[in-house]
Amino acid sequence: MARALIVFASRIGTTQKIAELIAEGVRSAGAEATVIPAATIKREAELEGYDAYVFGSATYHGDMMQPMKTFLFLAEKAHLEGKVGGAFGAYGWSGEASVRVFETMKNVFNMKMVSQPLRLKSATVGGGAEVARQYGRQIGEKLTQ
Numbered sequence: 760m761a762r763a764l765i766v767f768a769s770r771i772g773t774t775q776k777i778a779e780l781i782a783e784g785v786r787s788a789g790a791e792a793t794v795i796p797a798a799t800i801k802r803e804a805e806l807e808g809y810d811a812y813v814f815g816s817a818t819y820h821g822d823m824m825q826p827m828k829t830f831l832f833l834a835e836k837a838h839l840e841g842k843v844g845g846a847f848g849a850y851g852w853s854g855e856a857s858v859r860v861f862e863t864m865k866n867v868f869n870m871k872m873v874s875q876p877l878r879l880k881s882a883t884v885g886g887g888a889e890v891a892r893q894y895g896r897q898i899g900e901k902l903t904q
Contacts, residue, residue: 761790761902763811763843768797768827773849774817777879777891781813781847784895790902792895797830803837811843811902813895814864815877816856818848823856831863844870845898847877847891854878873897 763785767778775796782792790811797816800806814834816827844864848857861876877894879887 761810761899762808763790763792763813763898763902764806764809765792765794765813766797766800766815766830767794768816768824768830769849770817770819770824774815774847777847777849777877777887778813778815780888780891781845781877781895781898784892784897785811785899785902786895787892788896788899788903790899792899796826798826800830800833803833806834806837806839809842811845811898812839812864812870813845813847813898814860815847816860818850818852818854818856821853821855823848823859827856827860831860835867839864840869842870843873843898843901844868845873845877845894847879847894849879851880871901873901
């Protein structure tokens with residue numbers, strides 16, 4: 760069975776909730792999904808064995824959170840080129856973090872990214888929960904094709 764790793768950095772829990780909803784979507788497409796906070800991953804070997812990687816961070820002061828920055832430096836050593844990828848994030852005003860994570864995965868890691876990053880103010884506003892699940896399904900379907 761295809762496996763997806765979803766790694767997030769969250770300040771107040773909103774990005775974590777989006778990560779969990781994305782995992783639901785991946786699972787609904789027939790793939791496995793694991794959700795892990797970025798700060799808990801210490802070695803690139805912990806990224807081995809997955810077919811897709813979805814990274815997300817809240818936007819805080821116009822940038823991604825420090826745990827995601829640190830994680831991305833570690834992930835760069837994990838040889839993720841050619842793997843399916845997605846990026847997401849929660850934001851209050853601007854939402855740059857998900858775009859920066861997406862561009863890093865696409866242009867630095869050379870991953871096969873889904874169409875665009877997922878940017879949500881909240882999983883509870885304006886159908887955000889279903890949008891996050893659909894994003895996860897899109898990743899899961901890309902894995903199971």
